[in-house]
Amino acid sequence: MTLQEEVENLIVRVAMGDRVAFARLYDRTSAKLFGVCLRVLDDRAEAEEVLQEVFVTVWNKADSYRINGYSPMTWLITVTRNRAVDRRRALRRPPEPIETADLLPDSTPGPEATAMAQSESRRINECFDELPRARAHLVRRAYFEGDSYADLAEATGINLNTLRTWLRRSLIALRECLSR
């Protein structure tokens, strides 16, 4: 059984109220999902609060998982990332500044992309590598830190409409790469 199959099986049993399956699902996925919380929040106490909420949601919403169309790990990661981003936004941390130098047009892969190229690369990472480094950085900030367009405009000092256009063009470029 692959991890996906195992997790799917466990979620279905959790939907039936099976506490043993819930404990096993926690064992199999909590370290990964805690990694997601930490990546977004960078704060262990906050991350544990969010992880707790995530597993409460999983217990209560497992029966709706089957109709949402996601693969099981995607559902868990999406719930976790969104919860963590909600928490990060509620904390109202000012967006970390992005150095203007990082945003100069530059087609060379950035350090993040280079590091990832060495790991087992998934399609999305290959597609990030095709984006100019600065654009890739903005998309990553939006996803991993939950920065809004307004946050990114503030962090860079770039006009909001310009920034939105950059980011949307980057999303289209990513999508075109992903569907190749």
Next chain:
Amino acid sequence: MSAHNSKGPQGPDGDDPRVTAAEFAMGLLSDAEARAVEARMAEDRALFDEVVAWQEHLADLMLDEVEEVTPSPQLRKRIEARLFRSDAPPVWKQVLPYGLGGAAAALVLWLAVSSGLVTPDEGAIEADLVAELTPTPEGGGLVINAAVDTELGAVQVVRLAGDAPENRVFELWLIAGEAAPVSLGVLDDAADRAVIPLPQDVMAELPGAVLAVSDEPPGGSPTGAPTGSVLAAGPLTPS
């Protein structure tokens, strides 16, 4: 700042469904815009698929990005305390009252109908435990009697009322104590009675256990656990 446009996300490329789906998946839309996209997704299968595709790719990105970090050992206890302390019973245990409430009546009914329905020529079954599975609110009137012969290691089920919906089957489950439901098999919709062999390792668990019937796709639950509604349930009591 561009003028607000009630039709949706404003600005260049804002009406490209690939962009809308990505913005929705990443949480870049305002609450009102996100609600509008959710409403569209219910009607627009292509947009729905586009959002799912983005979520899958973004989850891949996340999986590659993060390391596994073990949370503190107390966290799991805190979660379980929060969820289970309040005695909220698991869904499949909520069927218990149906069985227990009707236990006495079930026994009487069983005695009344068994002589007529479980005819002696099928009498290979000598029941020492019986159950009347009465319908749950979703049960559509399904009533099944079950008789267990622990010596023989088999359960005879007799369907008294109710038919499986089209392209669905009934699956019989044993729920013993805190353990997860164990499938005893799929009931043949064409026959209103069947004898099903029981796994050896459940025999000791039978007294006081609950038999339940769920609604499943053809061939039975693909997961090994009930996936559809519980339609009827009842406890096994000595005959």
